[in-house]
Amino acid sequence: MTVKSLAEKIGLKPLLLPDGDREVNGVYCGDLLSWVMGRAQCDNAWITIMSNVNVVAVASLSDVSCVILAEGVSLDADAEKAAADKQINVLVSDKSTYEIAVDLGKVL
Amino acid sequence: MAESITFKFDVDGSDFTSAGQASADVKKNLRQLGLSPEIIRRVSIAMYEGEINMVIHAGGGQAFVTVSENDITILLSDKGPGIKDIDKAMQEGYSTATDNVRSLxxxxxxxxxxxxxxxxxxxxxxxxxxxxxxxxxVDIK
Structure with missing residues (x-):
């Protein structure tokens, strides 16, 4: 399923969607960035509550298909600019990491 | 690719949030050389972790990335405090980083x-x- 249709299906709000046709092949949840880099797979959707600029670097280097910010978190200005520059898909939701993961589990 | 190419980067130790610039540049360069996405992913993550370490612990340093026909070699060099116990540092979960670093x-x-x-x-x-x-x-298969 693509990032765009996944966002529509479970009601995630696109903050940045430069590459909405990218496929999502699974999900990784985590806030410790090195842990994410060690475990997240290429093309995973990554759910996190971290919102600083390092999140953008980790998303780019790990090659995840999108970052989903949980709990109503949004990117700070530096991070949003970096994400736009690096063409990272960023979706936001007021739901918790668990609730988003459950929703994703039903549609993926 | 008959000859090897080396890229050199200075890692700025003063700004934690700009860490990742060298790895992003490496990623771009490797992509231009036509390497596979998985090789690029492995090299750039390893490089980024090294870069973060140099910023957190050593006040910056230098990175050299050499791409040759069979492999990619990354040399990270710093003049920081050194690692007291390498075996311990290699254990998952062991860290001497500060709370400020953890909050990021x-x-x-x-x-x-x-x-x-x-x-x-x-x-x-x-x-x-x-x-x-x-x-x-990193060997190029």
Missing amino acids: GFGAGMGLPNMKRYTDFMEIKSVVGEGTDITMR
Whole structure:
């Protein structure tokens, strides 16, 4: 399923969607960035509550298909600019990491 | 590719949030050379972890990335405090990072283990009070 249709299906709000046709092949949840880099797979959707600029670097280097910010978190200005520059898909939701993961589990 | 190419980067130790610039540049360069996405992913994650370590612990340093026909070699060199106990530093979860670093999402004690995980060879040479040199190699299959 693509990032765009996944966002529509479970009601995630696109903050940045430069590459909405990218496929999502699974999900990784985590806030410790090195842990994410060690475990997240290429093309995973990554759910996190971290919102600083390092999140953008980790998303780019790990090659995840999108970052989903949980709990109503949004990117700070530096991070949003970096994400736009690096063409990272960023979706936001007021739901918790668990609730988003459950929703994703039903549609993926 | 008959000859090897080396890229050199200065890692700025003063700004934690700009860490990742060298790895992003490496990623771009490797992509231009036509390497596979998985090789690029492994090299750039290993490089980023090294870069973060140099910023957190060593006040910056230098990185050299050499691309040759069969492999990519990354040399990270710093004049930081050195690593007292390399075996301990290699354990997942062991970290000497500060709370400030942890609040940014790092300091989980996964940096060096990730560097080893994503490379085919890794060697750490460290002298306390003098600095650390880390060599990593990723084979191009």
